Amino acid sequence: KFKIYMALSVVGSFLSACGGTPGYIVLLRSIQPDLKSLALGMQTLIVRTLGGIPPPIYFGALIDRTCLKWGTKQCGGHGACRIYDANAFRITFLGLITGLYFLTNILGGILYFIIVKRQKKLALRNQENENGLEGNEVSNGHASINIAKKSEDPSKESTI
Secondary structure, eight states, rough: OOHHHHHHHHHHOOOOOOTHHHHHHHHHHTSOOOGGGHHHHHHHHHHHHHHHHHHHEEEEHHHHHEEEEEEOOOOOOOOEEEOOHHHHHHHHHHHHHHHHHHHHHHHHHHHHHHHHHHHHHHHHHHHHHTSSSSOOOESSSOEEEEEOOSSEEEGOOOOO
């Protein structure tokens, strides 16, 4: 079982590390040149804040639930855990990590489908622009009307 765990752990770590460089490339390509340093700074701030402050709190709270015997301080207060339930600790710790990876992948998949849908709309809009369906715009300053251009090719002609 340990070898299977190590193999899955190495593969999972490798796959999650493979997303770092493409993430930076997407960020740098989608930002205006004069805002790139600000964008990288904001990304680093957000990742470090969300990845550095909450996890010790919820990991600690869940791990504390696996304690079997608590120590006491000299003042009579709640001390450190002396004995953990090893099976509950293992299931809690690895289950939380697996659950967070699963949630991350679900949110990434949703984001992927949103981006694909948006790209299809942009491609359709660009194709309409190329076919001359837009571009003849009449405006009086308050409202504008798009007039479809008659194409030489009847199959590309628009009926509005």
